[in-house]
Amino acid sequence: MPEEAVEPKTSASSATSHGVGAPSTEISTEPYDPYKNRTLGKISDMYAFLHLVKCSFGTGVLTFPYGFKNAGMVLGFVIGIGVSIFLIYCFHMLIKNMMRIAADKRVPYINYSEALQISFETAGGKWAVMAKYSSIFVDSIIGLYHFGICTAYVVYLVASCMTMSRHKEFAEGAINIPRTVTTLIWVVPLFMINLLRDLRLLMPVSLLGNITTMASMLVIVYYIVRPDDVGFSKDWQYVGTIEKAPLFIGTVLFAVESFGVIVAIEKDMEKPKHFIGLFGVYNISMTVVVIWYLFIGAMGYWKYGDSKIGTTIVLTIPPDEYLAVSLQLTMILALYCSYPLQCYVVFDIFWYTYLEPKVKKGKYISELAFRFAITLATGLIGLTIPKLDLIVSLIGCVCITFLGVIIPALVEYNYFVVKHKWEKPFVLVKDVVLMALGVFAFLVGTYTSLYGLYQES
Secondary structure (H helix, E strand, O other): OOOOOOOOOOOOOOOOHOOOOOOOOOHHHHHOOHHHHOOOOOOHHHHHHHHHHOOOHHHHHOHHHHHHHHHOHHHHHHHHHHHHHHHHHHHHHHHHHHHHHHHHHOOOOOOOOHHHHHHHHHOOHHHHHHHHHHHHHHHHHHHHHHHHHHHHHHHHHHHHHHHHHHOOOHOOOOOOHHHHHHHHHHHHHHHHHOOOOOHHHHHHHHHHHHHHHHHHHHHHHHHOOOOOOOOOOOOOOOOOOOOOHHHHHHHHHHHOOOHHHHHHHHHEEEOOHHHHOOOHHHHHHHHHHHHHHHHHHHHHHHHHHHHOOOOOOOHHHHOHHHHHHHHHHHHHHHHHHHHHHHHHHHHHHHHHHHHHHHOOOOOHHHHHHHHHHHHHHHHHHHHHOOOOHHHHHHHHHHHHHHHHHHHHHHHHHHHHHHHHOOOOOOHHHHHHHHHHHHHHHHHHHHHHHHHHHHHHH
């Protein structure tokens, strides 16, 4: 899963075009270039590349070997590459249409939520009625996405503790007393770290999380490729079952599309034109990320096979060596340090944007209560999740299908249907197909994940 470096005001409705540059007041017939009028950020091409690669190392990659078990070796590569290319294309489409709308409005920058709202207003008719609800909808999906990430972290933290304490049989499956107690114990330190309200105080925590995550990745690779008496398993299949394969689609959606951090980096680059393009920063970084994910997924599945592979590659490695125990402890520390960064987005959207303005008295106590409620909710919901791969797939299918596929296609459709009518039928037909595929992935993936939750519980 994406470990996103979150910036203040992460809600879709809070970052406006005026924060990036002032709108042009000149009346001119000359084409308007938003890039030339934007207030440039401070992120270099190299830093953007490193940050995009780093933010993709998390719970998502840990579940890829199990995802290959669900899809099979060959179908796993097909789904992994196909869904990744699909998401990358949709993000290109989103950025280009955000720039087109900004050029039409003669402003340096518009954010994701504004692009959707303006596209509804431009389309007119029944679409215009939906414009005022678009920001709330986008904020809710982004908030749900990060809440889901926090829940996945709790599931992993609890499962790791159960495994290390030699109670692996209680780590997954139906709710049981040992897992319930462990979850409630974890709520306390998670709430304490969630009391860090200033983003600047979270930066050292984030740095520690990044270092421990990268160290864990190196140890995982060592365990996969090191020579031993067992060698690579022959207990694997080319194509998985039709019932399980859709779960891997959700896993890829969850892992590859670090939506919030990608948009934030593009906004704050020194040379934003270098972000999008055939050999742009985004394409190069995503190529590295996808290759890395497929390598870990395929090699992990090949190493341990159907009979031994666990829901995460870390929990698959037997904790009978000091290095294996160190790996599990390091991943626990990494996810614990990353947890408040993901929760920060939830607090920023739901508390600071929507709830705090309505609270007249006792704001501090109310905020503490809200922070505790969110922390407790991630624990209780995580307790009901029998396996990590199911929550990862569910988050990907519910949130990323909208943020990464359906909404970008809808923005372009609304823009072109008004500006060009049916002069460009290929674009409109393509957008309809993309939206249909997004809805299909949402329905099939969500059903498969929920059915898996029902079966495992």
